[in-house]
Amino acid sequence: MSVLVSGGAGYIGSVTAEMLLGAGRRVVVVDNLTRGHRSAVPEGAAFVEADVRDSARLEAILGEHGVECVMHFSASSLVGESMTDPGEYFGNNVVGVIRLLEAMHTQGVRDFIFSSTAATYGEPPEVPIPEDAPVRPTNPYGESKATAERILRWYETIHGFRFAALRYFNAAGASRDHGEDHDPETHLIPLALSAAAGERESLAIFGRDYPTPDGTCVRDYIHVQDLADAHILALGKLGETKENAFNLGNGEGYSVLEVLSAVERVTGKQVPAVDAPRRPGDPARLVASSARAKKILGWRPKRVTLDEIVRDAWAWKQRFPEGYGD
Ligand SMILES: NC(=O)c1ccc[n+]([C@@H]2O[C@H](COP(=O)([O-])OP(=O)(O)OC[C@H]3O[C@@H](n4cnc5c(N)ncnc54)[C@H](O)[C@@H]3O)[C@@H](O)[C@H]2O)c1
Known part of the structure; x- marks a missing residue:
């Protein structure tokens, strides 16, 4: 086909x-x-x-x-x-x-x-x-x-x-040979990895006063x-x-601070972060129920922990420090 x-x-x-x-x-x-x-x-x-x-x-x-x-x-x-x-x-x-x-x-x-x-x-x-x-x-x-x-x-x-x-x-995350290389990059994990690698001065945390356990937005990676x-x-x-x-989705939500901790664990480097105001229209929590995909498609996500996801993104970034280079 x-x-x-x-x-x-x-x-x-x-x-x-x-x-x-x-x-x-x-x-x-x-x-x-x-x-x-x-x-x-x-x-x-x-x-x-x-x-x-x-x-x-x-x-x-x-x-x-x-x-x-x-x-x-x-x-x-x-x-x-x-x-x-x-x-x-x-x-x-x-x-x-x-x-x-x-x-x-x-x-x-x-x-x-x-x-x-x-x-x-x-x-x-x-x-x-x-x-x-x-x-x-x-x-x-x-x-x-x-x-x-x-x-x-x-x-x-x-x-x-x-x-x-x-x-x-x-x-x-990434496969061995293919990963995330956006310009501009707006996604949290590549931004945090790039801050950990010293490529950017700091990472902005948009809001710490959401109704979530640590006050930062929760997303499903x-x-x-x-x-x-x-x-x-x-x-x-x-x-x-x-x-x-x-x-x-994974059905698990992780806060911005939890993602930053995972990036620090995986890379062994600190992520310099600064507080910034909330962005309009950012909901506090977005987490999927993927029950339908599991039931009907027989889908089972295999790489579910945040550390696994961040590890693969980091491995790709280390293999391709310039991204795709174009
Ligand atoms: N990345 C995410 O987390 C995410 C989440 C939800 C939905 N999506 C959706 O998944 C899809 C892929 O996302 P991604 O992160 O891989 O995006 P991406 O920007 O990396 O890839 C999109 C590709 O489409 C090409 N493209 C754009 N307009 C085109 C056009 N008119 N004709 C031909 N090519 C065109 C771009 O050059 C680019 O290579 C998008 O539809 C996006 O809306 C992504």
């Missing part, structure tokens, strides 16, 4: 492409390289530099590579940026998904795995968050993903698409290879279940 991985030069897409190849699939990566890295595309995958909004190009790629399934990772995904440039988020994440789905429809490709997000829930009324919690995003990024999910339901009803929307919590496993399982289950949305 040939899988088109959009955004496969990015963080989660490159790790998933690597694991798809390991599982014996053929992979074609499509990425416009705005945020990704050519050298992140795993050896063995075909690569086409293209934008998913270019339907004609996508149609040709789907046909030429005999694609049977699309895993759609490419997106604009910075919450803060989405609050200043909503047009970019609706343009890339909503128009982009429609163009891609139309190209698939023309080519008769109907299987789709979508990178969705915990940001679709906004401020959840209950934690751990189940999939049937209200979808009430609090920023254009979350809104764009929630809209894409609704669009997908119509392609399922009208055109017979089969899809899974995987709502990731905080992706973290999930190893990127466990996310990749879930994609492969979801692909195998398409069409077997009426459920389309699956949370992917």
Whole structure:
């Protein structure tokens, strides 16, 4: 089976492409390289530099590579940026998904795995968050993903698409060869590792007065290879279940201070940190209930402790101190 991985030069897409190849699939990566890295595309995958909004190009790629399934990772995904440039988020994440789905429809490709997000829930009324919690995003990024999910339901009803929307919590960790190299980097673990390595002066802790045990925000960190496993399982289950949305998280929440302690334990170095005000729209706790993914997909995260996750991210950073170097 040939899988088109959009955004496969990015963080989660490159790790998933690597694991798809390991599982014996053929992979074609499509990425416009705005945020990704050519050298992140795993050896063995075909690569086409293209934008998913270019339907004609996508149609040709789907046909030429005999694609049977699309895993759609490419997106604009910075919450803060989405609050200043909503047009970019609706343009890339909503128009982009429609163009891609139309190209698939023309080519008769109907299987789709979508990178969705915990940001679709906004401020959840209950934690751990189940999939049937209200979808009430609090920023254009979350809104764009929630809209894409609704669009997908119509392609399922009208055109017979089969899809899974995987709502990731905080992706973290690395495989041996593929890790997180974002510019700008906004994620806590790579920022803390970079502070521990002395590459940045300090790390900002945004708020210490949340209603959590130590006052800092609590998030659910999930190893990127466990996310990749879930994609492969979801692909195998398409069409077997009426459920389309699956949370992917550890079910364990860790506070900012707990993450910093883990980084200090793993690296043996101090993380210089400074206090900063709360960021608007940051919920106190975001933790997934992944019961549905476990029950229906048979998913079992394998790298669950914070120390394991941080250790893999640190190992990758030590192997690639300049990241992908481009
Ligand atoms: N990283 C997380 O913790 C997290 C959490 C929840 C959801 N997600 C979602 O998972 C997906 C992957 O996240 P990531 O952290 O790997 O992001 P990333 O930025 O590392 O990768 C995205 C890739 O998509 C490419 N891209 C963007 N727009 C494109 C377009 N129009 N055409 C072609 N390529 C395009 C970029 O160049 C980049 O290589 C995103 O959809 C993101 O919203 C990520």
